[in-house]
Amino acid sequence: xxxxxxxxxxxxxxxxxxxxxxxxxxxxxxxxxxxxxxxxxxxxxxxxxxxxxxxxxxxxxxxxxxxxxxxxxxxxxxxxxxxxxxxxxxxxxxxxxxxxxxxxxxxxxxxxxxxxxxxxxxxxxxxxxxxxxxxxxxxxxxxxxxxxxxxxxxxxxxxxxxxxxxxxxxxxxxxxxxxxxxxxxxxxxxxxxxxxxxxxxxxxxxxxxxxxxxxxxxxxxxxxxxxxxxxxxxxxxxxxxxxxxxxxxxxxxxxxxxxxxxxxx
Numbered sequence: 001x002x003x004x005x006x007x008x009x010x011x012x013x014x015x016x017x018x019x020x021x022x023x024x025x026x027x028x029x030x031x032x033x034x035x036x037x038x039x040x041x042x043x044x045x046x047x048x049x050x051x052x053x054x055x056x057x058x059x060x061x062x063x064x065x066x067x068x069x070x071x072x073x074x075x076x077x078x079x080x081x082x083x084x085x086x087x088x089x090x091x092x093x094x095x096x097x098x099x100x101x102x103x104x105x106x107x108x109x110x111x112x113x114x115x116x117x118x119x120x121x122x123x124x125x126x127x128x129x130x131x132x133x134x135x136x137x138x139x140x141x142x143x144x145x146x147x148x149x150x151x152x153x154x155x156x157x158x159x160x161x162x163x164x165x166x167x168x169x170x171x172x173x174x175x176x177x178x179x180x181x182x183x184x185x186x187x188x189x190x191x192x193x194x195x196x197x198x199x200x201x202x203x204x205x206x207x208x209x210x211x212x213x214x215x216x217x218x219x220x221x222x223x224x225x226x227x228x229x230x231x232x233x234x235x236x237x238x239x240x241x242x243x244x245x246x247x248x249x250x251x252x253x254x255x256x257x258x259x260x261x262x263x264x265x
Contacts, residue, residue, distance in 0.1 A: 013249045016043030018158070019108045020248070021101050023088060023145070024115025025070060026050030027063040031164065031209055032114040033070050034237035035244045037077075039110070042245060045080040047101040047108070049115060051087050080105055088115050089136035094144035098152065110160045110248050111149045113142040116183065122175040131178045138182035143189060146204070150197045158250045159202030163190050164240070165259060167208040187259045194257030203256035205247050209240035210261065 020039045025032030025048035036046050048070065055062035067083040074081035082104045086093050101108050117137035121130055146161050153159045165186040166173070173180050187206045194204035243260050 013042050013245055015039060015110075015245075015248060018044045018110060018248075019101065019105045020044045020046050020110035020112065021097060021108045021145075021149075022046060022048045022112040022114055023097070023141075024049065024051075025083075026052055026055055026066055027060075028066045028070060029063070029237065031237045031240045032112075033066070034241035035112055035114060036070060036074060036081075038238070038241035038245045039112075039248060040074045040077045040079045040081070042248075043079065044110065044248070045105045046074050047082045047084060047097070047105055049084050049086050049088065049097060051085060051115075053087070054117065088141040089117070089133065091140070091144075094141055094148055097145065098148055102152075107152065107154065108149065109153070109158055111145060111162065112244055113145055113161070113163045113186075115141065116164070116166075116179075118176065118179045120175050121178050123177060126177050131181070134178040134182040138179070139185050139189075142186065146189075146193055150193070150200060150202055153197075153200055153202055155200045157201045159197070159200060160248050161190075161193070161197075161202060161204040162244055162247050163187075163204070163206045165190075165206045165208045167210060167261065190259065191257045198256060203247070205256060206259040207240055207243045207247065208259055208261045209237075 022032055022036050022039070024030070025036050027033060032048065036048050040046055050067045052062045052064070052067070067085065071081050071083040082100070084097065084100055086097060088094075098108065115137060117134050119130060119133075142163060146163070149161060150159075163186050166179070166183045190204050190206040197204060247255070247260070
């Protein structure tokens with residue numbers, strides 16, 4: 001697999017020595033991996049999670065060597081990096097993620113909730129098991145990681161929580177009702193948590209990457225999306241990664257409770 005591009009911000013952002021947790025970075029073409037590279041390029045140490053059992057069940061399949069390759073790639077950039085294989089659908093996983101991060105790298109100051117669970121359903125197929133599987137990762141894991149991060153955070157300036165949404169407030173996503181219902185909660189949660197944790201010097205923002213080509217789209221789907229949106233190209237993982245870096249900087253303390261749309265930047 002060819003080397004993926006590294007995001008270079010339009011202006012210097014120094015994250016040297018800070019510790020970031022990024023969930024859902026099992027595929028080198030994915031948004032999670034792009035965010036890891038972008039943060040590492042600015043000096044952040046990274047713990048990223050992956051769960052290939054989920055990827056194996058997806059049409060695009062798993063990137064078998066992806067986690068190990070990404071970990072090596074990040075270390076080659078001069079930062080400390082840890083890849084953690086963990087099932088975020090389990091209730092105790094958020095505690096384990098933060099405990100292991102602190103043990104291996106130190107207390108995290110940046111949390112990026114990128115991991116997501118997604119399957120096709122629609123109103124004729126949706127059932128309780130499908131909804132529960134989406135809820136466990138898209139809502140419960142994201143929520144618990146966020147509140148546990150906030151409880152443990154020291155209170156010094158620079159705490160950052162970044163939640164990946166999917167633009168459910170912008171338009172419909174037919175045949176993905178469970179995904180829409182659970183990911184749609186992300187932006188609402190982001191706004192309220194931001195108000196609660198502002199006193200601890202933590203900002204909470206959401207990023208909507210828009211339609212992003214991470215290797216799962218068919219050529220027909222790419223054509224349809226570009227036709228319907230009227231844009232010259234699909235989103236790239238680096239687009240969302242750039243927003244994640246901007247949201248992580250200490251100078252961004254005034255921006256909180258927002259949803260940034262990658263397609264508008």
